[in-house]
Amino acid sequence: MDQSFFCASDGMEIYVRKWFAKDGKAKGVVQLSHGMVEHIERYEEFAQFLTTKGFLVVGHDQRGHGQTALRNGTRGYLGDGDGFQRLVDDVKEINDSIHRDYSLPVFLLGHSMGSFVARRFIQLHDNQIDGVMLSGTGGPKGLLGEVGKIVAKGVSMWNSPLAPGYLLSKLTFGPFNKGFAPSKTDFDWLCRDENEVDCYLHDPMCGFACTNKFYVDLFNGISIIHKKNEIKKMDPTLPIMLLSGSADPVGTEGNGVFAVAKLYKKAGMKDVEVHLYEDCRHEILKETNRQVVFNDILSKLNEWTEVGAKRVGT
Numbered sequence: 001m002d003q004s005f006f007c008a009s010d011g012m013e014i015y016v017r018k019w020f021a022k023d024g025k026a027k028g029v030v031q032l033s034h035g036m037v038e039h040i041e042r043y044e045e046f047a048q049f050l051t052t053k054g055f056l057v058v059g060h061d062q063r064g065h066g067q068t069a070l071r072n073g074t075r076g077y078l079g080d081g082d083g084f085q086r087l088v089d090d091v092k093e094i095n096d097s098i099h100r101d102y103s104l105p106v107f108l109l110g111h112s113m114g115s116f117v118a119r120r121f122i123q124l125h126d127n128q129i130d131g132v133m134l135s136g137t138g139g140p141k142g143l144l145g146e147v148g149k150i151v152a153k154g155v156s157m158w159n160s161p162l163a164p165g166y167l168l169s170k171l172t173f174g175p176f177n178k179g180f181a182p183s184k185t186d187f188d189w190l191c192r193d194e195n196e197v198d199c200y201l202h203d204p205m206c207g208f209a210c211t212n213k214f215y216v217d218l219f220n221g222i223s224i225i226h227k228k229n230e231i232k233k234m235d236p237t238l239p240i241m242l243l244s245g246s247a248d249p250v251g252t253e254g255n256g257v258f259a260v261a262k263l264y265k266k267a268g269m270k271d272v273e274v275h276l277y278e279d280c281r282h283e284i285l286k287e288t289n290r291q292v293v294f295n296d297i298l299s300k301l302n303e304w305t306e307v308g309a310k311r312v313g314t
Helices: 040-051 066-072 083-101 113-124 142-157 166-180 194-203 212-225 250-266 288-313
Strands: 003-005 013-019 026-031 055-058 106-111 131-136 240-245 272-277
Touching: 003 083, 013 083, 013 212, 026 040, 026 083, 026 113, 026 272, 040 055, 040 288, 055 083, 066 142, 066 240, 083 106, 083 113, 083 212, 106 113, 106 288, 113 131, 142 166, 166 212, 212 250, 240 250, 240 288, 250 272, 272 288
Parallel strands: 026 055, 026 106, 106 131, 131 240, 240 272
Antiparallel strands: 003 013, 013 055
16 A cells, blocks of 8 residues: 655645555556545545455545645635646546556546546547446536536636535535435435445545535536537547446436436447446445445456456556
8 A cells, every 4th residue: 555645737736545456466557536525545445355356556636635635725626727627637647657657457437526537538538548437427417517507607706716615515416315315314325335424424524515616617527528529539449337326316316327328329439338236326336235346347347457458568
């Protein structure tokens, strides 16, 4: 296990965590892109599982999150310019460092917000990975998404970009718990494992209020990744695995996930696979049946590794 800070091209110090393969010889690298208002240490169990199966795992605390936010300033704030693109740039720069250090197949797994970042990454830098896994992603928002962008910009101008986005958070996530009434907490929609929900609630690095500007950046990013001309930039041979719970409100109970798969297939992507887990909620890596999810991911990684190893000559 290794912890360090990576200096991004704009000077931001990004917290990076590495989990090394247990036998000391990795057959591939899994790069993680975590979700909104959480941090990379929450992936400990999943990362340790992969290390026992021969994979090196690399992840970082995204801007405005975790140790990166503690080191540099405001939580829930991505930057003065295009914050969403900056998240993508961070993934790219860390990915570059992985390729400098290891001649191995590299796979990208993004969860929730991290899946949106991963989806932009593969539109711009698909030649740098051998497969992508998208967990807890969402589909196109259409008119609602455009209205959300307008509202976010208006609130940010009226109430300061740096102010906590309580209104925008309520509008975005408020409805998520309705499908799980009577609920015990505001975060029952995350997963069915009550211990995991409790850990989230008591984690000081989770569940905080993001800034108004964060929502401006996020909604802009979600809009961009669904544009057909951007999707068509992707290498049609890049394998994509979408994983979601059938009760995940972010993926609109699977409908949004299948909508994403349909967009990719219409754009000519040849290898798009959807895994929808019955009754699972948003955080499938924390769910009560997470070992099933872990093994499905491992099976796909092993399949992709054989192909990727030939490409890098290992």
